Amino acid sequence: MRLLFLLQQGGLNVGGMAADSTMTDPSMAGQGFKEDSILDVMIDSWYINGPLLILSVLAVYIFFERTMAITKALKEEDNFMNKIKDYIHDGKIDSARNLCSTSRTPIARMLEKGITRIGKPMDDIKASIENIAKLEVYGLEKNISTLATIAGAAPMIGFLGTVIGMVDVFYTIRNEGNTLDSLAGGMMFAMLTTIVGLVVGILAYMAYNYLVARVSKVVNRMQARSIEFFDILEQPGK
Numbered sequence: 001m002r003l004l005f006l007l008q009q010g011g012l013n014v015g016g017m018a019a020d021s022t023m024t025d026p027s028m029a030g031q032g033f034k035e036d037s038i039l040d041v042m043i044d045s046w047y048i049n050g051p052l053l054i055l056s057v058l059a060v061y062i063f064f065e066r067t068m069a070i071t072k073a074l075k076e077e078d079n080f081m082n083k084i085k086d087y088i089h090d091g092k093i094d095s096a097r098n099l100c101s102t103s104r105t106p107i108a109r110m111l112e113k114g115i116t117r118i119g120k121p122m123d124d125i126k127a128s129i130e131n132i133a134k135l136e137v138y139g140l141e142k143n144i145s146t147l148a149t150i151a152g153a154a155p156m157i158g159f160l161g162t163v164i165g166m167v168d169v170f171y172t173i174r175n176e177g178n179t180l181d182s183l184a185g186g187m188m189f190a191m192l193t194t195i196v197g198l199v200v201g202i203l204a205y206m207a208y209n210y211l212v213a214r215v216s217k218v219v220n221r222m223q224a225r226s227i228e229f230f231d232i233l234e235q236p237g238k
Helices: 002-024 038-044 046-074 080-089 093-103 106-116 122-140 144-176 180-234
Strands: none
Touching: 046 122, 046 144, 046 180, 080 093, 080 106, 080 180, 093 106, 106 122, 106 180, 122 180, 144 180
16 A cells, blocks of 8 residues: 555656646747647648639539530430431421421431431531531530549649648758657648548549540440431431
8 A cells, every 4th residue: 555655656746747847848838739620721721722622613513514414415305216217218308307406416416417418429428427426526525624634633733732741841840840749730731732632633533534434425326326327318218
C-alpha cells in the first residue's frame, strides 16, 4: 500500500513538473496545438479547390446534358423502319419524309436526307446519308472531349496543390522548426488537394467512357438502319 501511495505521489509530481516545465519553457510559451478542421483547410486552399469545384460542376453538367441527348437519340418509334418500307414501296415518298421529320432523331434525319435523294444514283444517296451521319455523330459528341480534358487536368491541378503544400511544409521547417503543429497545415493542404483532384478526375474519366460507349451504340444503330434503308431501295418491289 505504501509503495502504491509513493508511486501515485511520484506520478503527480512528475505531472506537475511537466506542466510547470511547459509553462516555463520559453519555446513552448503561448504555443497551443492549433486544430484546423478539414473545412478550414479547404477554404485556405481555395485557389486550388476553387478551379477543381468549377471543373466538377462543368463535368456534371456535361454528363447529364449529353446523357439526355444520347438517350433521346436512341429512342425510336415502334415499327419505324417498317413504316418507311411500306411508304417507299407504295410510292408515298412525302409520307416517308413527314414521318422522318416528326421523329426528330439522328436516324430519322439521316434517312430523311436519303429519302429526298430517291431517284438519283445509289452512290449519291449513300454519300448524302454518310455526310448527315457524320454531322449527327459530331453533334452527339459535343463537349464529350471536355470531359477527357477535365479527367486529365483535375489530378494535375490537385498535384499542383500537393507541391504547394509541401513547399509550405519545408518553408515552415526552415523557419519554425520541425514541430507537428507547424507542419500539419501544409501537409493537410497537400493531401486534401490531391484527394479532390483525383476524385474529380476519376469521376470525369468514368463519365467520359460511359458517354463514349453510349455514342458508339447510337452509331451502330445508325449503321444498321442505313443498311436496312439501302436494302429497301434496292428491292423496292418486295
